[in-house]
Structures are given as C-alpha cells and as structure tokens.
Amino acid sequence: MTDTNAKAFEEKLLTIDLIDGLRREQERLDLALNDGEQMKALRGQIQAYYQQAGIVVSDAVIDQAIAERQAQRYAFKPNKLGAVGRAVASCYVYRGRITASAAVLAGIVLLASFINQQISNWQQQRELDAYRAQLQQQLDAVQTEQVAVAKLPPALPDLASDKIPALPNWLQELQASYQQALLALASSKSCATLQLPEQLPLAWSGEAELASCSAALPTTQAASKQATQLVKAHQQLATAVSQYDLLQQRLNANSALSEWRAVASVMAETTARTAIGSDRLQFVEYAGKASQTLDIIAAVAGTHTRASSCLSDAVKESAGADRDVLNGLLGEGQAFKQASSIDGVDRWAKHADRTCAFFKTPITLRIVSEPGEKTGVWRYYDGNRGAKTYYIIVDAVTAGGDKASALIQSAEDQQQYERRRFGVRVNENTFEAIKRDKQDDGLLTQPEAGKKAANSLRWQLSSGFDSNFIAEW
Numbered sequence: 001m002t003d004t005n006a007k008a009f010e011e012k013l014l015t016i017d018l019i020d021g022l023r024r025e026q027e028r029l030d031l032a033l034n035d036g037e038q039m040k041a042l043r044g045q046i047q048a049y050y051q052q053a054g055i056v057v058s059d060a061v062i063d064q065a066i067a068e069r070q071a072q073r074y075a076f077k078p079n080k081l082g083a084v085g086r087a088v089a090s091c092y093v094y095r096g097r098i099t100a101s102a103a104v105l106a107g108i109v110l111l112a113s114f115i116n117q118q119i120s121n122w123q124q125q126r127e128l129d130a131y132r133a134q135l136q137q138q139l140d141a142v143q144t145e146q147v148a149v150a151k152l153p154p155a156l157p158d159l160a161s162d163k164i165p166a167l168p169n170w171l172q173e174l175q176a177s178y179q180q181a182l183l184a185l186a187s188s189k190s191c192a193t194l195q196l197p198e199q200l201p202l203a204w205s206g207e208a209e210l211a212s213c214s215a216a217l218p219t220t221q222a223a224s225k226q227a228t229q230l231v232k233a234h235q236q237l238a239t240a241v242s243q244y245d246l247l248q249q250r251l252n253a254n255s256a257l258s259e260w261r262a263v264a265s266v267m268a269e270t271t272a273r274t275a276i277g278s279d280r281l282q283f284v285e286y287a288g289k290a291s292q293t294l295d296i297i298a299a300v301a302g303t304h305t306r307a308s309s310c311l312s313d314a315v316k317e318s319a320g321a322d323r324d325v326l327n328g329l330l331g332e333g334q335a336f337k338q339a340s341s342i343d344g345v346d347r348w349a350k351h352a353d354r355t356c357a358f359f360k361t362p363i364t365l366r367i368v369s370e371p372g373e374k375t376g377v378w379r380y381y382d383g384n385r386g387a388k389t390y391y392i393i394v395d396a397v398t399a400g401g402d403k404a405s406a407l408i409q410s411a412e413d414q415q416q417y418e419r420r421r422f423g424v425r426v427n428e429n430t431f432e433a434i435k436r437d438k439q440d441d442g443l444l445t446q447p448e449a450g451k452k453a454a455n456s457l458r459w460q461l462s463s464g465f466d467s468n469f470i471a472e473w
Contacts, residue, residue, distance in 0.1 A: 039066055135196060135207065138214045145220055146192040149185050152227050156234045161241050164275040166283070170237060173280075178230045184223035188216060237280060240287035244271055247287075250294055260297045260340055300345050304337055307352035314359045317455040322359070325457060329355060354418055358407045359457055365394040365424065365449040367434065375438050376431055377423060377473045390431035391423035391470055394449045406452075408469040417471040424449055430464030 043062055050057045091098060156175050161167055191213035194206060247268045271290045274283040308330060315326045329352055336344035368375055378390045396406040396419070403420045410417060411425065426434075437444050450461035459467055 039070075042066060132196065135210060138210055139194060139196060142191050142194065142210070142213045142217060145217060145224060146188070148228070149188065149220070149224050150192065152182070152185075152224070152231065154182070155179070156231070157238070159234075159238055159241055161245055163245060164241060164283075166276060166278060166280070167241065169278070170280040170283075174230055174234050174237070178227060178234075181223050181227035181230060185220060185227065188213065188220045191216075191220075233280075236284050240284040243287045243291035244275060244283075247271065247290055247294065250298075254298060254301075260301060260337075296342060300342050300349075303349040304333060304345050307349040307356070308333055310356040311352055314356055314455070318359070318457075322457045326355070326359070351416075354405070354407060355457075358405065360454060361404055361452075362399055362454040363396050363404050363406055363452040364399070365451065365459075365461075366397050367444055367447050367449050368393045368395055368421065369438055369442070369444050369447065371442065374473075376426075376435060378431070379470075379473070390426050390428055391473065392426050392431065392434060392449060392465070393421065393423050393473070395421050407457075408471065410471045411468040412470055415471075419471050423470040423473055424461065424465050425468040425470075426464050426466075433464075 043059070043066060046062050046066075047057070047059075156171070156178050159167060159171055190209075194210055194213065196206075251265070251268070268290055271283070271286045274286045277283070311326055311330045311333070315323055315330070318326055329348075333345065333348045333352060336348050374393055376390065376392045378388050380388060396404045398404045405418050405420055406422070408417055408419055408422050409415070434444065437446075446462070448462065449465050450459050452459050461467065
C-alpha cells in the first residue's frame with residue numbers, strides 16, 4: 001500500500017468515526033425530543049401487561065411510576081469515593097475550618113515552645129545566679145581577710161629607751177614572730193586581685209584559683225590574727241615604754257604630787273624591777289597601773305586642793321561654832337592626804353564641796369502645803385525612848401524660790417544627808433496648829449519654818465521648831 005492509499009484509508013476511517021458520532025448524537029437527540037411519545041407507548045405497554053395479567057392498575061399509579069423512573073434516569077449519581085478520596089473531599093469542603101484549626105494548633109505549639117524556652121532560660125539564669133552568689137560569697141570572705149592583711153605594716157617600728165634593758169630582747173622576739181606571720185601570708189597576696197567578671201559564664205576560669213584561696217582561708221585568717229595581735233602587743237609595749245619614761249618626770253614636774261610621792265614611787269619602783277626582767281606582759285601591766293595611779297593621784301590631789309581652798313575661804317568668813325566645824329573638816333582632809341588614802345580624800349572632797357556650797361547659800365525653809373503632799377508626820381524611834389515625835393515637812397529654797405540642797409543630820413541614825421525636802425521636829429502644839437491651819441482653807445498663815453543666812457551653817461528656826469531633822473518618813 002502506497003503512502004497515498006494509506007492516507008486516503010486513514011481519512012476514510014476518521015470520516016466514518018465522525019459520522020458514527022454524529023449519528024449517535026442524533027439518536028440521543030431524537031430520543032430526548034420524542035420522550036413524550038415514548039412515555040405514551042410505555043404507558044400503553046404497561047397497561048396491556050397488567051390487563052393481560054388480570055391486575056387492575058390505575059392510570060395515575062402508572063403515570064407516577066413512569067415519572068419517578070424518568071426522574072431517576074436524569075438524577076446525578078456521583079461516583080463512589082474511597083477512603084482517600086473522601087478524606088481529600090472533606091478537606092476541601094471543610095478547608096476553612098481546617099485552616100483555622102491548623103492556625104490555632106500552630107499558635108499553641110509556638111506558644112508552648114516559647115514558654116518552654118523561657119522556662120529553660122529562667123532555670124539557666126537561676127543556676128547562674130546561684131553559681132555567682134556562691135563564688136561571690138567565697139570571694140567576699142577572701143577579700144575581707146585580704147583587706148585586713150593589707151593594713152598590716154611591713155615591719156614593727158623600732159622602740160628605744162635607755163631605762164629598759166630588756167626592751168631590745170622584747171622587740172627582737174616580737175619582730176621575729178611578726179615576720180614569720182607575714183611569711184605565712186605572702187602566698188595569699190595573689191588572692192587580693194581576684195574579681196568576678198560582669199558576665200559570668202557557667203564555667204569560670206578563675207574558679208580553681210578562688211577555690212584554692214578559699215581552702216587556704218583558715219590558714220590565712222590564723223596568720224592574720226597572729227600578726228594583728230603582735231601589732232597590738234607592740235603598740236601596748238610602746239605605750240608602756242612611754243608611760244615608764246614619763247613616770248619620774250611626772251612625779252618631779254607636778255608639785256601637787258609631792259605629798260603623794262610615796263604611793264607613786266612604789267609603783268615606779270615596781271615598774272623598774274619589771275623593766276630589767278624578762279616578762280614583757282608584766283612590764284606592760286605594771287607600767288599601765290603606775291601611769292593610771294599617777295592619773296588618779298593627780299586628780300585626787302587637785303580635788304583636795306580645790307576643796308581645801310574652798311574650806312579655807314569659808315573659815316575666813318565664819319565665826320564661832322561654824323569656824324570650828326570648818327577647821328575640823330580641813331583637818332580631816334589633811335589627815336587623809338598624809339595617809340595617802342585616795343578613797344578617803346575622794347569621799348572627803350565631795351563632803352567638803354557640799355559643805356562649802358551649803359555654807360555660802362542663803363536658804364529659807366518653806367512648809368510643804370501643796371495638795372496631795374504631806375505637811376506633817378509623827379513617829380516613834382528608839383532614840384526618843386518610845387515617845388511620839390512630831391515633824392513638819394519643809395522644802396529648802398533660795399531667795400529666788402529655787403530648790404536648794406541642805407546638809408542635815410538625822411536625829412534617828414545620826415548620819416549626815418543632803419536633802420532638798422526633809423522633816424523638822426516641832427512640839428505637839430505647833431504640829432496641831434499647822435494642821436488646823438492647812439485644814440481650814442488649804443493655805444498656811446505662816447509658811448516659813450526658818451532660815452539659814454549666807455556664810456553660815458546654823459539654822460534660825462521659827463518658834464516651836466528645833467534643830468532635829470529626819471531625812472526619810
């Protein structure tokens with residue numbers, strides 16, 4: 001077969017195929033257009049069938065059946081889908097919901113991931129903070145000790161005194177011990193430069209060195225404590241040396257100590273004996289005691305001089321019994337001084353000061369009459385053989401109305417007291433008269449019980465009062 005014949009045959013087949021297609025299409029079109037006629041023919045066939053069978057069927061039922069059949073013929077029947085197809089179709093139909101759910105789920109996953117990351121970061125920061133706090137605590141302990149070490153001098157200062165033969169040996173002993181303590185501290189100096197970085201990693205390169213410094217801290221503290229104690233011991237020795245060198249100079253320079261030199265000399269002699277011995281601590285103790293004794297003696301001597309001067313001036317202004325009392329008090333002070341009684345002079349000077357002040361001050365005795373305050377009391381005591389005695393309570397006041405201190409001797413125990421308010425003995429008539437006067441209107445017609453003039457120790461009491469007093473009631 002030639003190419004021309006082949007092409008003609010192929011063209012013929014294609015034309016036939018096209019004609020068959022058009023023919024079938026025409027048949028389907030005719031079938032659709034003649035559907036009514038076909039339905040009538042079908043109704044007739046069905047009626048004939050049922051009549052032949054002897055079954056009565058109405059035309060309406062037949063028409064309904066034909067109509068339903070036609071509806072079924074033209075109804076769309078989708079192909080049955082498999083599991084995968086249904087899934088794909090469902091996804092397409094519900095794509096909006098699926099997209100929203102997927103977005104929510106993705107958001108939840110992202111949020112959970114973010115929260116987990118934050119928790120992880122927080123835990124890591126917490127571990128880092130705990131790690132830094134631990135290192136900082138160790139570093140603070142090390143550096144605190146290094147600050148104390150840095151304050152230590154490189155050597156103890158030299159001391160000199162030609163009056164203390166044992167001083168060079170004491171200094172040599174202290175200096176040797178001090179240098180030994182410094183030698184023990186030398187290895188810890190590198191710890192003073194340790195510093196934590198601002199951004200601390202979980203593994204710090206300086207941790208090993210810090211751990212070494214922390215491990216050596218007890219040894220460093222012991223050596224530092226020893227060195228500090230040696231510095232303090234040297235300072236105490238220096239003070240004692242200065243005190244010892246000044247002892248005799250102070251004794252000779254202060255004329256007020258001339259009559260007390262016996263006591264001071266004993267302390268100076270004791271210190272001198274210690275200075276040639278080998279006990280440094282005993283020397284420091286006795287030198288301090290000797291210097292303290294001189295301080296006390298100087299203060300007491302000054303107090304004695306001041307009190308004696310005050311009494312001497314008072315003697316010049318006094319007369320009669322007052323002068324005898326003041327001269328007697330001067331003699332007591334001189335006796336205490338000659339006896340080198342520090343406590344005795346101290347007590348005497350306080351009494352002399354009170355006596356001088358009382359002697360110079362004019363005082364008025366004013367009967368107490370304030371509401372709620374006792375104006376008078378009565379009592380028994382052995383010195384009055386059991387008899388009842390009456391007292392009026394008075395305040396000692398100055399000319400300006402201020403409270404003043406008065407020296408009185410108690411009739412009950414014979415002791416001397418310094419009081420601003422005390423009781424003055426009166427007879428029964430005076431007691432009852434003052435009692436009635438106060439009960440009348442709360443005011444006293446005669447509020448004064450007596451006076452004491454300036455430069456005098458004697459009371460000038462009103463009628464019915466006598467010079468017997470009580471300090472307590």
